[in-house]
Amino acid sequence: MPESGDLDADLNDSLIQLNSLSKHYKMGDTVVRALDGVTFSIREGEFVSITGHSGSGKSTMMHLLGCLDRPSGGEYWLDGDLVSRMSDRMLAVIRNEKVGFVFQTFNLIQRTSALDNVAVPLFYGRKPKVREAAMRALERVGLNHRATHTPAELSGGERQRVAIARAIVNEPRIVLADEPTGNLDSRTGNQIMDIFHELHRSGVTIILVTHERDVALQAERIVRMRDGKIVEDRRVDEDLRDELSAGEQDVPDRSPPPLARPAGV
Amino acid sequence: MFVLRVCMMALRSLWIHPLRSILATLGVIIGVGAVVAAMAILEGMSARFRAGFESMGSNKLFVTPNIQRRHNRMVGSFDSLRLGDAEAIDRACGKVESVMPQISQREAMVKFLSKNTTADILGATESYQEISSHYVSEGDFITAQNVQGKANVVVLGSRVKEELFGGRPALGEKVRIFGLLGARTFTVIGVMEEKGNVAFMDVDRQVIVPVTTAMEKLYGLKSVQTIVVEAVSPDDADIEAAAGQIKKLLRQRHKIRAAQDDDFEVKSQKDMVEQVGQFQQIVGIVLGSIAGISLVVGGIGIMNIMLVAVTERTREIGVRMAMGAQRTDVLVQFLIEASFVSFLGGAMGVLMGWGFANTIEQLTRVFETLTTGLSVGLALTMATLTGIVSGIYPAWKASRLDPVEALRYE
Numbered sequence: 001m002p003e004s005g006d007l008d009a010d011l012n013d014s015l016i017q018l019n020s021l022s023k024h025y026k027m028g029d030t031v032v033r034a035l036d037g038v039t040f041s042i043r044e045g046e047f048v049s050i051t052g053h054s055g056s057g058k059s060t061m062m063h064l065l066g067c068l069d070r071p072s073g074g075e076y077w078l079d080g081d082l083v084s085r086m087s088d089r090m091l092a093v094i095r096n097e098k099v100g101f102v103f104q105t106f107n108l109i110q111r112t113s114a115l116d117n118v119a120v121p122l123f124y125g126r127k128p129k130v131r132e133a134a135m136r137a138l139e140r141v142g143l144n145h146r147a148t149h150t151p152a153e154l155s156g157g158e159r160q161r162v163a164i165a166r167a168i169v170n171e172p173r174i175v176l177a178d179e180p181t182g183n184l185d186s187r188t189g190n191q192i193m194d195i196f197h198e199l200h201r202s203g204v205t206i207i208l209v210t211h212e213r214d215v216a217l218q219a220e221r222i223v224r225m226r227d228g229k230i231v232e233d234r235r236v237d238e239d240l241r242d243e244l245s246a247g248e249q250d251v252p253d254r255s256p257p258p259l260a261r262p263a264g265v
Numbered sequence: 266m267f268v269l270r271v272c273m274m275a276l277r278s279l280w281i282h283p284l285r286s287i288l289a290t291l292g293v294i295i296g297v298g299a300v301v302a303a304m305a306i307l308e309g310m311s312a313r314f315r316a317g318f319e320s321m322g323s324n325k326l327f328v329t330p331n332i333q334r335r336h337n338r339m340v341g342s343f344d345s346l347r348l349g350d351a352e353a354i355d356r357a358c359g360k361v362e363s364v365m366p367q368i369s370q371r372e373a374m375v376k377f378l379s380k381n382t383t384a385d386i387l388g389a390t391e392s393y394q395e396i397s398s399h400y401v402s403e404g405d406f407i408t409a410q411n412v413q414g415k416a417n418v419v420v421l422g423s424r425v426k427e428e429l430f431g432g433r434p435a436l437g438e439k440v441r442i443f444g445l446l447g448a449r450t451f452t453v454i455g456v457m458e459e460k461g462n463v464a465f466m467d468v469d470r471q472v473i474v475p476v477t478t479a480m481e482k483l484y485g486l487k488s489v490q491t492i493v494v495e496a497v498s499p500d501d502a503d504i505e506a507a508a509g510q511i512k513k514l515l516r517q518r519h520k521i522r523a524a525q526d527d528d529f530e531v532k533s534q535k536d537m538v539e540q541v542g543q544f545q546q547i548v549g550i551v552l553g554s555i556a557g558i559s560l561v562v563g564g565i566g567i568m569n570i571m572l573v574a575v576t577e578r579t580r581e582i583g584v585r586m587a588m589g590a591q592r593t594d595v596l597v598q599f600l601i602e603a604s605f606v607s608f609l610g611g612a613m614g615v616l617m618g619w620g621f622a623n624t625i626e627q628l629t630r631v632f633e634t635l636t637t638g639l640s641v642g643l644a645l646t647m648a649t650l651t652g653i654v655s656g657i658y659p660a661w662k663a664s665r666l667d668p669v670e671a672l673r674y675e
Contacts, residue, residue, distance in 0.1 A: 068587060068668045090593060096589020107672070109586045111277055123270065124589040166588070 014041035014077075015173060015205055016065065021074035021084070022228075023060050034060040035073065036228035042207065044173070047200045049208045049236075050214035052225035059178070061225065062209045066099050066176045067091045079173055087218065096125045100167030104179035106159040108151040113164045115147040121170045137169040138162070141195055157188035164195055174205045180217055193218055217241060268601055274469035276603035278574060279609070289570035290610030293651060295301040296559025297614025297644045298621065301636060303552050305622035308635035311545050315538060323534050324499035325396070326508055328354075328492040328515070330358075331375040331530045345528040348477070350518060351492045357514055360507035362497045362577035365392040365488040366476050373483075375472055377429040384425045385471040386442065388479025388489075396495055404436045404455030415482065419451040423459040423667060424469040442472065444483025504533050560647055562611065564655035571603050571659035582663055583671025603656025604649045611648025615641050 023035040035057050042048055052058045063069040064076060067083055070091075076084040083094055086152055100121075101107075108117045118134040127133065138144045141161040160180060167175050177196065181189030193215065200206050210216050217236055224232035234240065279286040282561060287294075328350075334340040351366035368388040375384045387393075391409045394400050401420060411418050440642050441448045441565060451474060460468050480486040496507040508531045515529050575582070582595055590598075621632040 063669050066587065068672070089437065092589050094588065094593045095587060101587045103584075107587075109581055109584065111281065112274075120585065121588040123267075124585070124591070124594055126267075170589075201490070 015044040016042040017077040019075040024072040033228045047206045047219045048220035048221045051216045056225040057228040058209050058225050067094045097144050098173045100172040100175040102177040102180045104182040106163045113148050118165045119138045137165040141165045176207050178209045182257050271598050272605050273599045275605045292563030293610035294614040296563050297611045298617035300556040301618025302621040304640040305634040307638040309633045312585040325495045325534045326494040327532045329530050336407045346489050358510040362495045363392045365390050365396050365493045368490045371636045376441040382428040387471050387473045388476035401455040402458040407475050415477040417451045418454045420455040420473040422457050422469045422471045426456045426582045449482050509561040560651045564651045567607050568655035575659050575663040579671050579674040583668050592664040599660035599663050600656045604652035605651025608649045
């Protein structure tokens with residue numbers, strides 16, 4: 001590979017490095033290329049939005065980045081580890097230690113207190129002093145006074161804050177959020193985004209999968225996907241904001257993509 | 266810590282659907298309950314039987330005709346034992362302390378004036394008191410002369426005396442006893458002390474007459490039914506020596522050739538207790554099989570509820586996997602949950618069985634029941650094992666879920 005020297009360099013300063021990563025599904029006789037040879041990287045501490053229409057491959061990307069799934073081809077380096085070749089057992093450890101998930105539907109465990117929900121990753125990480133750590137995470141999202149409430153007793157925004165506390169309780173390198181404001185009204189959604197900004201400021205790498213323009217624009221960088229490929233990868237700056245405020249309803253889908261190679265490389 | 270948390274989670278998910286949980290564990294509850302109750306009753310019965318034997322002293326041997334059941338027919342001679350055999354044993358066997366030939370008949374009519382009652386007739390000798398540790402409370406017992414002279418004398422059991430005479434004195438009164446040969450008149454010479462049941466025989470309901478009188482005048486028998494022998498000591502060696510001497514003597518007296526079987530049996534008290542033990546073992550095997558079947562049925566119930574739980578909680582399993590749960594964590598979690606559910610069912614079954622046994626005891630008042638720690642422990646262990654076994658498949662299914670698919674599950 002001619003760029004191998006570059007890639008080695010990438011490995012040194014990027015937290016995430018994807019090399020021709022692909023994911024194929026068989027649907028009957030046809031092969032669906034949900035992810036078709038994606039190469040890009042994310043540096044530690046970045047705040048990246050991944051956007052695209054449904055079927056663009058952004059969910060598959062999220063599952064692969066979160067180590068919930070294995071690629072059909074290519075390499076995925078996370079924090080110096082080649083996770084694309086790891087066993088189920090090791091992937092579970094990586095998910096537990098390095099990745100925090102936030103879902104659109106919160107996915108809290110029913111009839112279980114906020115504190116116990118937050119403690120779930122600690123429980124599977126066999127961590128000591130579970131209650132103290134879970135309580136600290138709840139404090140970070142400002143919900144320590146709701147620790148004993150069950151999800152049914154919490155508002156949507158509060159549930160998502162509990163979910164964020166759960167995502168960060170093990171102090172992961174990456175927080176992966178899948179449409180985190182999708183089920184919330186805009187005011188509550190903004191509060192949730194404020195928490196992500198705060199986490200970002202404290203140095204956590206945040207990857208936000210969303211199709212909402214306003215939400216995507218809050219990141220530092222937007223990665224746009226279509227048909228399993230990255231079609232745009234650019235910094236969020238005044239130019240982009242201006243273009244969008246000129247009347248477009250969604251993140252612009254310009255083709256051909258201006259950047260063949262990811263911006264961060 | 267892990268186990269405790271998983272148990273708490275299991276309790277919570279059981280609590281959400283109380284009716285469903287009870288229905289699912291019903292098989293285990295009923296199975297365990299039935300076995301605990303049956304074991305309590307069986308234990309109670311055999312404990313009592315043993316106590317009865319022990320109260321008779323442990324140096325006894327029982328010589329009876331050798332009657333066996335072959336192809337549903339009784340084979341052997343019923344009249345192989347004679348009074349002469351008893352006398353010979355007493356005379357010739359060095360390891361024998363005393364001998365008592367006896368016959369007994371159940372439920373004969375005994376009449377005093379216009380009052381009558383039924384009693385068991387025991388034909389015995391003067392040795393009865395010593396051998397049975399059962400003594401007269403008033404009057405005298407049968408003497409050797411009575412036996413020799415085939416006297417028409419009777420010693421009444423305490424309840425028989427009570428029923429025929431009430432508070433009035435019975436000594437010297439005449440009662441009529443109805444045997445197979447018709448009614449005979451007997452003089453009451455004594456009343457036995459109260460003793461209660463001995464090996465399921467109510468000795469207070471019996472009347473004792475000389476064995477010779479019973480054979481000749483009441484039943485027209487030439488043979489005795491049992492020769493009760495007391496060995497010189499309760500040592501196993503002495504008991505065995507006595508049995509050997511008796512066998513040798515009786516084979517000689519009955520002219521049994523070397524290749525022929527004995528026409529009598531000599532059983533020690535220990536043998537009889539062992540026979541009860543064998544009976545208990547057989548009942549135990551039958552109970553065990555019933556328990557096995559009901560636990561299989563119970564296990565199916567547990568497996569069913571666990572499969573439902575896995576399906577219902579697919580998304581939760583996905584979330585747990587996303588949070589870093591290993592496949593083995595999920596497997597162990599559902600296994601613990603299944604065994605815990607089953608254990609709770611078992612615990613309820615133990616309570617139910619114990620309650621049932623006690624109710625039977627209260628209602629029948631025939632014997633006490635004994636719920637032992639062993640039966641409770643065994644029942645709970647079996648229930649928990651059932652849970653583990655029937656939880657394996659659902660737990661395995663849960664652990665094999667694909668996290669991506671599970672998270673998408675609605």
